[in-house]
Amino acid sequence: MTVRTTNFGVMVEYTTTPHTRTTNFGVMVEYTTTPHTRTTNFGVMVEWYHTPYVRTSTIGLMVDYYLLPHSRTSTIGLMVEYDPYWHVRTSTIGLMVEYCEYLNIFNAIDIWPNGDVYITGRFKDVGGVKAENVAMWDGTTWHALGTGLYGSSCYEREGLAIKVHPSGDVYVAGRFHEAGGDPAYHIARWDGTWYPIGPRWGLNGDVYTIEIKPDGSEIYFGGEFTDERGDPGYVYDRVVKYTVATDTFSQMGDGFDDTVLKLKLSPSGELYAAGKFLHSGTHSVKYISVFRGGTWVPLGNNALDDQVDTIEFDSKSTLIAGGHFQFIGAIPVRGIAYWNGSNWLRPDILFPPEFTRTIPGPDPSCPDVIFYDHPNIMALLMGEDDDLFAGGESLSYMPGGYKGPISSDYSGITRVTNTGSAETNPTIYIKGSGLLRYIENETSKVKVYFDLDILEDEEIFIDFDKGTIQSTIRGDLSYGLQHGSDYAKLTLIPGENKMAVFISDGVGSVVRIYYTPTHWSVDSSKTGEAY
Numbered sequence: 001m002t003v004r005t006t007n008f009g010v011m012v013e014y015t016t017t018p019h020t021r022t023t024n025f026g027v028m029v030e031y032t033t034t035p036h037t038r039t040t041n042f043g044v045m046v047e048w049y050h051t052p053y054v055r056t057s058t059i060g061l062m063v064d065y066y067l068l069p070h071s072r073t074s075t076i077g078l079m080v081e082y083d084p085y086w087h088v089r090t091s092t093i094g095l096m097v098e099y100c101e102y103l104n105i106f107n108a109i110d111i112w113p114n115g116d117v118y119i120t121g122r123f124k125d126v127g128g129v130k131a132e133n134v135a136m137w138d139g140t141t142w143h144a145l146g147t148g149l150y151g152s153s154c155y156e157r158e159g160l161a162i163k164v165h166p167s168g169d170v171y172v173a174g175r176f177h178e179a180g181g182d183p184a185y186h187i188a189r190w191d192g193t194w195y196p197i198g199p200r201w202g203l204n205g206d207v208y209t210i211e212i213k214p215d216g217s218e219i220y221f222g223g224e225f226t227d228e229r230g231d232p233g234y235v236y237d238r239v240v241k242y243t244v245a246t247d248t249f250s251q252m253g254d255g256f257d258d259t260v261l262k263l264k265l266s267p268s269g270e271l272y273a274a275g276k277f278l279h280s281g282t283h284s285v286k287y288i289s290v291f292r293g294g295t296w297v298p299l300g301n302n303a304l305d306d307q308v309d310t311i312e313f314d315s316k317s318t319l320i321a322g323g324h325f326q327f328i329g330a331i332p333v334r335g336i337a338y339w340n341g342s343n344w345l346r347p348d349i350l351f352p353p354e355f356t357r358t359i360p361g362p363d364p365s366c367p368d369v370i371f372y373d374h375p376n377i378m379a380l381l382m383g384e385d386d387d388l389f390a391g392g393e394s395l396s397y398m399p400g401g402y403k404g405p406i407s408s409d410y411s412g413i414t415r416v417t418n419t420g421s422a423e424t425n426p427t428i429y430i431k432g433s434g435l436l437r438y439i440e441n442e443t444s445k446v447k448v449y450f451d452l453d454i455l456e457d458e459e460i461f462i463d464f465d466k467g468t469i470q471s472t473i474r475g476d477l478s479y480g481l482q483h484g485s486d487y488a489k490l491t492l493i494p495g496e497n498k499m500a501v502f503i504s505d506g507v508g509s510v511v512r513i514y515y516t517p518t519h520w521s522v523d524s525s526k527t528g529e530a531y
Helices: none
Strands: 005-007 011-012 040-041 045-048 105-111 117-122 136-138 142-144 157-164 170-176 187-190 194-196 205-210 218-223 239-243 248-251 260-265 271-273 288-292 295-298 307-313 320-325 336-339 355-359 370-374 377-382 388-392 413-418 427-431 432-441 446-454 459-463 468-471 495-504 510-514 517-521 526-530
Touching: 117 170, 170 205, 170 218, 187 248, 218 271, 271 320, 307 377, 320 388, 427 432, 427 495, 495 510
Parallel strands: 105 157, 157 205, 205 260, 260 307, 271 307, 320 377
Antiparallel strands: 005 011, 040 045, 105 117, 117 136, 117 157, 136 142, 157 170, 170 187, 187 194, 205 218, 218 239, 239 248, 260 271, 271 288, 288 295, 307 320, 320 336, 355 370, 377 388, 413 495, 427 459, 427 510, 432 446, 432 495, 459 468, 517 526
16 A cells, blocks of 8 residues: 655655655655655755665756666656666656766777777767767877767667778677767768668667678678668568678578677687577577578587677687576586587686675665675687686676675696607596596697596596596596597697696596607607606
8 A cells, every 4th residue: 555645736755664754845755665864955855775875866856876676756757767877768747857977888899900999888088089989099099980879868879899890991889879970770880981781771779799701791790689770571680691792681590589699700600699599490599509501500408507698719719608607507617618519618717606795784674685696707808829818797896895706716737848859648647536627738729628527536547649548446438538629639749738637626636647758760750768
């Protein structure tokens, strides 16, 4: 049961629990279900809630500023909605105040071979230069790209993806309806002047990702759209191919049933998609898929348990996925996983598991607020020598300056010097217990993956020369080798070799490496002696 009354013709808000309702200068004073301070400022409501946020006002109209989810209402057509992020503000009876806060959010970056850096996001200036949501850095100075990106509301003024075409043209995507002051719906091209893309000037929903073929002939867009802007006759469910020469869009299979967050071409030219989706047409393709033969197909057995935000490839064409997912089946991965073409694999880094943080209410009548958090990897970049850089929400900064636990499991590096003049195949000895994940020669960039439980005090001999895995207790364990691993290529090259053996849950395990140095003789045969 709720009660609404007015005083001097102004509505006084209600609550489900009895409390004092008053007005000051005929302006509503807000409510709560528990005691709190109620004051007014020039007849405008100010409210303190049970967690650290304040509701203030602008020009005598109530503004709602939030930290936690809450309801938003309006009084006699006065706007009630403030959000420090993108949003739409509406009103009743034709009264509306619009307040846009630019938070200097930078969502995407790309670099032209000459060193020019292009960025897009949600900002009004950068480096003291006025630039509406897109800009370029020439190594010395920031430059605006014309009048930038714009829209009719605050929600429609943000770039989400940017890519430089081989021609030097810049393609930008996001949530905007104008580029350079002219209509351009969610995608636009810049060559010194802004242009819309496609015969209908764009797409009908937000675009999150752009990928361009190396020759520049085709561009792929992914996001929330379902067709071209204003043309429901076409079906481009969240992914579409754009042909540059004809300025036209083409359907890609059955598309997806939910948002595409990332598109990425593999070194072999296959297009991968990642996002929130679960299906393409009737096919199950949970969170990540590859386009083959005109159809989107899954990667393995759909083992990831939550959305994939980003994709990267290393020099061996191994796919690295980052996202909100926490498990491959029953194996914890917490935001990063590898696909070797046959199997999903866990890397040697393991971020913290989900944890909670409780913020007490200011008094016994106010409930505590509980936050849940876990690693969300939202950006990956492969550097030189296959160094992987990851960014996202894994460090878990919480309100009040709280910082979540930071830790990781990793495999150490042991330097092994092959004194011979030729490659040689080592034997790895392991005494358990633990779960063997992989053995890698980081010098030669060869990694062999396993899924092998080693028992307490069990001794394992992995002979890379004979291609065998033998246990002193269980005999042949070759089933523990993961598909897609190139077993025969793991060798010790002449000189220093940086070797890593990753065993999870195996702090007390023992690992040794044995090899026979071999030398090239005059007749090109190899000879060796025990070592």
